[in-house]
Amino acid sequence: MxxxxxxxxxxxxxxxxxxxxxxxxxxxxxxxxxxxxxxxxxxxxxxxxxxxxxxxxxxxxxxxxxxxxxxxxINTNQYSVIGLGSLVETEKGFFYIAVSLGEIRFQEKKIFVISTESPLAKAMQGKSKGDEFILNNLKQSIINLW
The missing domain is CATH 1.10.287 (Helix Hairpins)
Known part of the structure; x- marks a missing residue:
């Protein structure tokens, strides 16, 4: 991506x-x-x-x-740990941690642009590819990280 x-x-x-x-x-x-x-x-x-x-x-x-x-x-380099500027794929979708903007489309994919202050971004903060996190009693895995 x-x-x-x-x-x-x-x-x-x-x-x-x-x-x-x-x-x-x-x-x-x-x-x-x-x-x-x-x-x-x-x-x-x-x-x-x-x-x-x-x-x-x-x-x-x-x-x-x-x-x-x-x-x-925002730095567009590859990330190994989730933070500002990370593009994260979970089984629930793609999330770009930047600003609160909502959904955009890129290469036929929905990407949700979220703020670092959002509960989802806070739950993912500091995690890496393969890690899991829980938000609203739902466990998600980090499939990919850019």
Whole structure:
């Protein structure tokens, strides 16, 4: 498995999400400015709700930018022990330990991109090929590790 290519897919997805969030923030700010100029004071509540939505989008954008930045720390070399940047195969599937992103597809395979803080990543941390771990009373074996 080519971890560099998988990392590029992850970067691409995060970049798309960043662009989308920036676009939403820009549009929401423009709508908020139009509301301010044409509505008057009795619509203060709706303006506050729009501002809260902008704040929520900004939080999401900041988290996304932080995730993009953390990808710079990932080494795509072969791993012998599971940690940040590991691609792990168990009988339940493929898991790339990087950031919380969810499912991606690579070479007809589903790969779940998970954060180092996820319970699954913590259960696998420090394990090697052939080791077993238990999560939610389910025993899994590490079939392969890149």
């Amino acid at each position: 080519n971890k560099s290519e998988i990392l590029q897919i992850i970067r691409g997805k995060l970049s798309e999400k960043t662009d989308y969030l920036e676009h939403l923030i820009s549009e929401t700010r423009a709508a908020n400015n139009e509301t301010k100029s044409s509505m008057g004071d009795k619509y203060e509540t709706s303006r506050e709700m729009v501002q809260q939505e902008i704040n929520n989008l900004q939080v999401q954008l900041n988290e996304n930018l932080k995730a993009l930045n953390s990808l710079k720390l």
